[in-house]
Amino acid sequence: MSILQxxxxxxxxxxxxxxxxxxxxxxxxLLGKPGEQGWLVADAVRAGNTRTDSAHNRYHIxxxxxxxxxxxxxxxxLEIAGFYHSHPDHPAQWxxxxxxxxxxxxxSYVITSVAHGKATITNSFxxxxxxxxxxxxxxxxxxVRGDVRGTPREQIDDLEETTSLRTKGK
Amino acid sequence: xxxYIPTPLRTYAGGKDAVEIGAATVSxxxxxxxxxxxxxxxxxxxxxxxVRAFVNLYLNxxxxxxxxxxxxxxxxxxxxxxxxxSIAGGSL
Numbered sequence: 001m002s003i004l005q006x007x008x009x010x011x012x013x014x015x016x017x018x019x020x021x022x023x024x025x026x027x028x029x030l031l032g033k034p035g036e037q038g039w040l041v042a043d044a045v046r047a048g049n050t051r052t053d054s055a056h057n058r059y060h061i062x063x064x065x066x067x068x069x070x071x072x073x074x075x076x077x078l079e080i081a082g083f084y085h086s087h088p089d090h091p092a093q094w095x096x097x098x099x100x101x102x103x104x105x106x107x108s109y110v111i112t113s114v115a116h117g118k119a120t121i122t123n124s125f126x127x128x129x130x131x132x133x134x135x136x137x138x139x140x141x142x143x144v145r146g147d148v149r150g151t152p153r154e155q156i157d158d159l160e161e162t163t164s165l166r167t168k169g170k
Numbered sequence: 171x172x173x174y175i176p177t178p179l180r181t182y183a184g185g186k187d188a189v190e191i192g193a194a195t196v197s198x199x200x201x202x203x204x205x206x207x208x209x210x211x212x213x214x215x216x217x218x219x220x221v222r223a224f225v226n227l228y229l230n231x232x233x234x235x236x237x238x239x240x241x242x243x244x245x246x247x248x249x250x251x252x253x254x255x256s257i258a259g260g261s262l
Contacts, residue, residue: 103178
């Protein structure tokens with residue numbers, strides 16, 4: 001099982017976003033770098049949910065917003081590591097809609113369940129596989145790291161270094 | 171022009187996040203890109219050779235689908251083409 005490492009700031013930010021937009025779904029992108037066991041994420045970028053027709057159970061990020069997010073990531077020396085959204089009053093499990101609309105192979109899809117306005121469980125699913133035909137969601141361990149400081153880029157360096165030390169220590 | 175490659179496709183583009191291509195149109199740029207990196211083809215195009223429905227192409231900040239000339243739009247050296255798979259979903 002792969003491990004998604006999130007800084008505590010990112011973890012709190014995406015859960016807080018879900019509470020703010022409740023009863024509608026929130027969405028955004030996760031910026032980071034690939035690590036040995038999964039993505040290392042040190043920044044979250046909020047995006048607007050364009051599905052105003054059914055925002056309580058659907059989300060969609062405007063492609064132009066993704067273009068800008070990709071540009072921001074590049075400027076910060078980071079990559080789009082994945083995306084997050086919330087499930088208001090629904091479990092933090094991927095749905096058939098989530099699966100059908102998932103196209104970023106190798107990226108993490110983080111889902112937070114928000115029950116009655118309060119964020120409860122946050123799960124992450126790696127979109128594994130090599131093509132649209134063999135893609136699948138694999139649940140990941142979510143490791144929240146409160147021990148890193150600095151800019152997102154510095155935090156990534158810290159995550160890389162400490163993860164390497166942890167691995168060697170095992 | 172510069173073509174920006176999204177995270178999932180970098181593995182099929184030599185690990186690069188950006189590729190410099192000399193081309194006169196968007197279509198020519200995509201052909202050149204997939205000639206250099208043939209593995210990208212099946213991720214970008216259907217078997218019929220059309221851009222997959224979930225793949226968005228942005229010439230600078232413009233959606234290529236809505237440009238008058240679409241993929242035949244002319245490009246210059248300073249232009250950027252972003253390949254962006256769509257993002258959507260929902261609890262039901």
